[in-house]
Amino acid sequence: MSNKMQPDKNLVEGLTPDNAHGDELTSLSLAEIVLKASTSDHQIALKRIETLFDAALNTPKGDELERLIVFVEAYENEHYPI
Numbered sequence: 001m002s003n004k005m006q007p008d009k010n011l012v013e014g015l016t017p018d019n020a021h022g023d024e025l026t027s028l029s030l031a032e033i034v035l036k037a038s039t040s041d042h043q044i045a046l047k048r049i050e051t052l053f054d055a056a057l058n059t060p061k062g063d064e065l066e067r068l069i070v071f072v073e074a075y076e077n078e079h080y081p082i
Contacts, residue, residue: 037071037075041075042072042075042076042079045068045071045072045075046072048064048068049065049068049069049072052064052065052068053065
């Protein structure tokens with residue numbers, strides 16, 4: 001076994017702009033995120049959902065769509081309970 005360090009290429013393999021900073025959100029609960037959200041954040045999310053509505057599952061856009069839907073549902077449950 002070699003004591004050589006891994007090339008930098010191996011350290012970033014598999015990272016994309018969509019997942020490179022995901023660990024920053026893992027310490028927040030959904031309730032904390034929703035509490036910080038404003039009405040304009042909600043409106044922006046709704047408009048983005050419209051553009052992503054036909055996104056395929058298990059793609060970056062499909063994953064973004066799923067996250068936005070969860071955000072909007074949580075926001076609406078908190079601010080507009082039925």
